[in-house]
Structure formats: C-alpha cells, structure tokens
Amino acid sequence: MDDRTDEDLVDLARRGGPEAFMELVRRHRERIFAMIYGLTRDRSDAEDLTQETFLGAYRALGRFRQRSSFYTWVYRIAVNVSLNFLKKRSREKDRAVFDENLAPADPAAGAVASPEGASAQRELEARLGEAVEALPPLFKAAFLMVVNQGLSHAEAARILGCTENTVSWRMHKARKLLRARLRPFLSEVEQ
Amino acid sequence: MRCAAARKWISDDLDGRLSQRRTEALERHLHGCEACRSYRRDLAVIQARTRARPVPSLSPEDWSRFELDLEREIRRAPQVVQEEAPRIGQRMRWAWAGAALALLACAAVIFVTMRGQDGLDPAYLTYEASLEQIFRETRDDPGLADSFDQLILASIGDAVRGGQSDLPLDLLANPDFMEGWSGETGSRVQDENGPGAL
Numbered sequence: 318m319d320d321r322t323d324e325d326l327v328d329l330a331r332r333g334g335p336e337a338f339m340e341l342v343r344r345h346r347e348r349i350f351a352m353i354y355g356l357t358r359d360r361s362d363a364e365d366l367t368q369e370t371f372l373g374a375y376r377a378l379g380r381f382r383q384r385s386s387f388y389t390w391v392y393r394i395a396v397n398v399s400l401n402f403l404k405k406r407s408r409e410k411d412r413a414v415f416d417e418n419l420a421p422a423d424p425a426a427g428a429v430a431s432p433e434g435a436s437a438q439r440e441l442e443a444r445l446g447e448a449v450e451a452l453p454p455l456f457k458a459a460f461l462m463v464v465n466q467g468l469s470h471a472e473a474a475r476i477l478g479c480t481e482n483t484v485s486w487r488m489h490k491a492r493k494l495l496r497a498r499l500r501p502f503l504s505e506v507e508q
Numbered sequence: 509m510r511c512a513a514a515r516k517w518i519s520d521d522l523d524g525r526l527s528q529r530r531t532e533a534l535e536r537h538l539h540g541c542e543a544c545r546s547y548r549r550d551l552a553v554i555q556a557r558t559r560a561r562p563v564p565s566l567s568p569e570d571w572s573r574f575e576l577d578l579e580r581e582i583r584r585a586p587q588v589v590q591e592e593a594p595r596i597g598q599r600m601r602w603a604w605a606g607a608a609l610a611l612l613a614c615a616a617v618i619f620v621t622m623r624g625q626d627g628l629d630p631a632y633l634t635y636e637a638s639l640e641q642i643f644r645e646t647r648d649d650p651g652l653a654d655s656f657d658q659l660i661l662a663s664i665g666d667a668v669r670g671g672q673s674d675l676p677l678d679l680l681a682n683p684d685f686m687e688g689w690s691g692e693t694g695s696r697v698q699d700e701n702g703p704g705a706l
Contacts, residue, residue: 335579335582335583338582339575339578339579339582342575342578343575346571346574347565350566351563354563354564355563360564364566364570364574367574368574368577368578368581371578372578372581372582372585375582375585376585376586441553441557442557442561445554445557445558445561446561449558460558461558463523464555464558464559465558465559465561469523469525470523470525481525485516485519485520485523485525486516488519488520488523489515489516489519489520492519492522492551492554493515495554496547496550496551496554499550499554500550503550503553503554
C-alpha cells in the first residue's frame with residue numbers, strides 16, 4: 318500500500334510524474350466511475366467519461382490550487398463532464414418531454430410490465446431507472462449525489478457551483494417528478 | 509400549513525436538513541393529512557430503491573485496460589506545468605498601502621501650510637494668547653477699551669458680591685489678567701469692591 322498522501326502525489330505529478338498521477342487514478346477511479354454511471358446508466362459511456370475526467374484532470378493539474386481535496390476536485394470535473402455528455406445526448410436523442418403533468422406510464426405497457434411475469438417490485442425498479450434517466454440533468458445530478466453518493470446539500474452545492482437552497486429545491490423537484498412518474502407502480506408495491 | 513410547503517419539507521427531512529422546529533410542524537401537518545403521509549411513504553420507497561440500484565463494477569482486466577489507455581493518453585498530453593498563482597491580491601495590498609501613505613502625506617502638507625495663515629484661527633486659544641489678542645484690539649481704540657473695562661469690572665463685582673471666592677478660574681489672583689489694566693481701572697476696582705478686592 319502506497320502511504321504517500323494525495324497531496325504528495327499531486328506535487329509529484331506536477332513535477333512531471335505520470336506514475337504518481339496514475340496512483341491517484343487507482344485510488345479514486347471506482348467512486349468516480351460509480352458516480353458517472355449513476356448519471357449515465359450506461360457502462361460503456363461511464364468508462365469513457367471516467368477516462369475523459371482523469372485525462373482532463375491531468376491536463377488541468379497546473380491550475381489545481383489545492384483549496385479542496387484532489388478527490389473533490391476530480392469529482393467536480395466528473396460531474397461537469399457527465400452533465401455536458403447528458404446535455405449532448407439529450408439533444409441527439411428524440412427524447413419525450415418529461416413532465417409531471419403528463420399521464421404516467423401505463424403499468425401494463427411493455428415487456429417488463431407483463432402481469433404474468435414480473436413482480437410489482439421488479440416493475441418498480443425498471444421504471445425507476447427510466448424515471449431517473451428522464452430527469453433534467455441538473456436535477457438528476459443533485460438527486461444522485463445526495464441519494465446515491467450520500468453527499469450533504471452543502472457538498473453537492475460546492476460541486477455543482479450553486480447554493481444549498483438550490484440543491485434543496487432541485488431535490489424537491491426531482492422527487493416530485495419521480496413520484497408523479499412512478500405513482501401507479503408505487504401503489505402496486507404498497508398493496 | 510399548506511400541502512405544497514409540507515412536501516418541500518418532507519424532501520428536506522429525507523435529506524436530514526430540516527430543523528427541529530420545522531420537523532415538529534411537519535409532523536403536526538402529517539397527523540391530519542393523509543395525502544401528505546402517502547407522499548412521504550412514496551418518497552421513502554423511491555429513495556430506498558434508488559440507493560439499492562446496483563452499480564456494475566469493472567473487472568480487474570477492465571481496469572488494467574482502462575489504465576493502459578489512460579496512461580498512453582497522459583504521456584501524449586502536454587507536460588503539466590504548475591502555473592504561478594495570480595499575485596493580484598499581494599499587489600493590491602501594496603497599492604492600497606501606497607495610496608494611504610500618499611493621502612496622509614497630502615493631509616500633513618495641507619495642515620502645516622494652512623496653520624501659519626491668518627485666515628485660520630486656532631480652534632483653542634491659550635489664556636495668554638487670548639489676553640494678547642484683547643490688548644491688541646483695545647490698544648488703539650479707547651472706546652472699546654473702556655467698554656471692555658466696564659464689562660470686566662461688572663463681572664468682577666458680580667463675582668465678589670456673590671461670594672464666589674472659590675471660582676475655578678481665580679481671575680483676581682492671576683497677575684496676567686490685571687496686567688493689561690490701566691492704573692485707573694485698578695483704582696476703580698478697589699473703589700467699587702473694597703481694598704481687599706485685588
């Protein structure tokens with residue numbers, strides 16, 4: 318186990334040591350990958366974006382002032398890279414507009430919703446993935462950071478570059494949208 | 509409390525950022541509102557299910573490939589150069605200090621220059637300076653001198669008659685004060701107030 322701190326490795330990498338930087342990558346790649354996967358829900362995309370995140374971090378290392386930890390700094394880069402990717406993807410895809418006022422998805426529609434096959438629990442899980450995927454990117458980022466990664470509103474606000482109140486508001490809106498979308502399946506689970 | 513506000517608080521509560529006072533108010537609302545209780549139940553299920561969603565992990569072989577690709581890209585990337593942190597803050601501090609010093613120097617020059625001019629009377633005259641000013645003004649104006657004498661005599665008379673021997677400023681005992689009097693003035697003070705007046 319390498320007992321050098323992240324700060325030591327950052328200093329070494331700045332002096333032109335790719336090996337030191339690769340050690341930083343090994344330390345943080347799983348968590349960065351998990352966060353990106355939470356946002357993209359695509360393994361291949363998450364792998365590419367994790368690569369892009371670390372490469373971007375290496376190129377920008379000269380501008381890293383160490384006001385935060387290396388992990389927080391890379392995490393912020395990963396969120397930005399992922400959000401840019403999601404925006405681009407949403408432009409490319411002919412995505413149905415997600416609106417809480419729209420009629421929720423028909424629980425009987427689609428293969429997963431087969432009344433004979435899938436249980437209500439699995440049905441909910443499948444629909445939850447779709448609903449989270451369809452959230453507006455900034456709502457999704459805040460929601461996944463807080464719920465999946467366990468970040469506080471303050472930490473999420475620092476990473477997203479907004480206020481805590483904005484994060485709180487995005488969480489509320491994200492939950493409201495998810496609930497509107499999943500309501501029929503939730504009631505099935507409750508029954 | 510309205511349901512819309514309660515639902516925002518339910519969201520905050522799930523993230524552990526609702527104050528004790530608001531938590532109590534929310535609980536009171538939930539006690540009488542089935543719709544909001546159902547909303548909270550639904551959000552709790554969504555939260556639990558979202559957390560439980562699996563995240564695929566990459567195999568050691570996948571990570572090895574990832575590392576090789578990244579390292580190749582890094583070696584191609586331009587050399588990391590540590591940029592000098594901007595020193596604007598430090599430069600600004602010196603600029604402010606210089607400006608303050610220049611301002612002080614200007615104020616000192618103006619003060620010293622103006623002080624010597626007649627147009628600027630000192631704010632406080634010393635006792636001796638005030639007497640000197642009175643002597644100067646009354647020297648060439650006998651009428652003014654006489655009026656001034658009368659005024660002084662009247663005030664001394666008042667002080668003596670009123671028994672104010674413990675005046676904080678003992679004018680009569682101050683030789684500077686009587687120095688400017690003419691002999692006639694002294695005689696008049698003694699005539700009007702008795703020989704012990706001076």
